[in-house]
Amino acid sequence: MDDEEVTVPTLVEIMSVVAAVVATVTGVRVLRRRRTSPLALPLAVMLFAASEWATARALLHVAAPSVPATVALHYAVFPGAAVVVGAAFWYFLVLSGRTLSRRTAVLLCVHPALLVLVLLTNPWHEAFLRLDVVDGTVVDGVGPLFWVHSAYSYALLVPGIGLVLRAMTRAVPGHRHVYAVAVLGATVPSVGNVLTTVIATRSENLHLTPVFFLVSAAIWAWVERYRQHSRVVPVSTRQVLEALADAVVVLDPGGRLLDVNAAARVLLRRPDGTPLDDRAIGAPWREHLGPELGEVIADGGSRVLTTPSGDVLDVRVTQMADHGDRAVGTVVVLRDVTELERLRAELAHQATRDGLTGLHNRRAFEQRLGEAVAHARSTGAPLSLVLLDLDHFKAVNDTHGHAVGDRVLVAVADALAAAAADGETVARIGGEEFVLLLPGLTASEAARRADEARARCAGAAVAVPGGDVRVTISAGAAELSPDGTSDGVLRAADVAMYEAKAAGRDRVVTAPERGVRRRAVRR
DSSP: OOOOOOOOOOHHHHHHHHHHHHHHHHHHHHHTTTOOOOOTTHHHHHHHHHHHHHHHHHHHHSOOHHHHHHHHHHHHHHHHHHHHHHHHHHHHHHTTTTOOOHHHHHHHOOOOOOOOHHHHHHHOOOOEEEEEEETEEEEEEOOOHHHHHHHHHOOOOOOOHHHHHHHHHBOOOGGHHHHHHHHHHHHHHHHHHHHHHHHHTTTTTOOOOHHHHHHHHHHHHHHHHGGGGGSSSSHHHHHHHOSSSSEEEOOOOTTBEEHHHHHHHHHBBTTTTOOOOGGGGTBBBBGSSSSHHHHHHHOOEEEEEEEETOOEEEEEEEEEEEETTTEEEEEEEEEEEHHHHHHHHHHHHHBBBBBTTTTTHHHHHHHHHHHHHHHHHOOOOEEEEEEETTTHHHHHHHHOOOOHHHHHHHHHHHHHHHOOOTOEEEEEEEEEEEEEEEEEEOOOHHHHHHHHHHHHHHOHHHHHHEEEEEEOOOEEEEEOOTTOOOHHHHHHHHHHHHHHHTTSSSEEEOOOTTTTOOOOOOO
């Protein structure tokens, strides 16, 4: 039996096989997540192509095939490498927050397709590989198209890594490590390829690129296994800005627009009414934001302002500075609080108004009475008030029900409000008890105003089956004395009102000044 030459695999070739296996297993695991992670598909394609690349490289020297098989394996190494480069650029593109357009996908396929065509025709032109058979051994060399292939591969990887590095500077801090891991995983096999090209000798058949890819596969396998939140495209600060409901405008120190988010494009409009767009970037803010924001931006701080269109904006201005305390720009955050202000005004109205009649409630009346007393004391102007109570109102509820009673209260409230002049306050302070606050009127003048209101109320009618319901009122008028208080004048009017009821109801009684008899008015 003739002695047969036994090819013993080197450590590099064994590691190439291991790299192929690891890349394949990792690729299968990653591919399962293609529907939940936009990074899964390009990463899986990259891993499968690297597996083919490493397998062909290992078999080229381990299996000791025939000359035709050896030549085929020499050719089989390069398509996998071309697909790895294209898939890596695709991965970087998606990782940086962009999408793979149809045009870009077609362009990425051009390199592997042309490479396959060149390899199929290589035996005729040998412009890519120069393969010679010497004593039954295939000796390989490279042609000019090999260097074109290598140059294109690096020309594609470098801008891809640049996209990732640029995105890393704009990412939120919690996601920056994702970019660093991606760049590290891509750099390791590139280093191996450089070492192979620069220092490897043909006789040693030293090819480090697939071996170094084992490190990349291990990095990505660790990421897929243990870093769950790293499987998705990281969040950039641009995405954060675009997701904000608040409008954000960034100005440079000279007042020119550097950036506006989506909410700002919707909320803010140019002076001519057109919305903001990217054409506004670089222009002075006065050309696009309108003069109403000028004072706020100049003064800084925060303020609520109303635009000419009626929108209410909460504006907050923050000046930015570098570590040397030099101004680098201004951030203006605007929030549309129109609806909030409307709700606030409505709540304020509800807090001071009686829910049934719409008149001021007791709380609002007491506040206005205190203010009116303070003003009367400081100016010496007269101040009077009138307490009014419906006569026999319980009989209305007992006879016709509370629904009709409520309608009567509303009719009386409308009559009192119609009798009030500007600057006077009408309030409901009890179940059927009302009050008129009359600044500038003396007691006698207040009594006449009260009698007018009494007549209006007597004329108010609420229709019910079988006729109309009418009510009368009893009123007490009192004037604030020079040293009087809110409680004092209110108490005097209350006493006068009960005297009107005791005197037969449907009348006005004036609380006496010092030493003056009470006067009753009845029509």
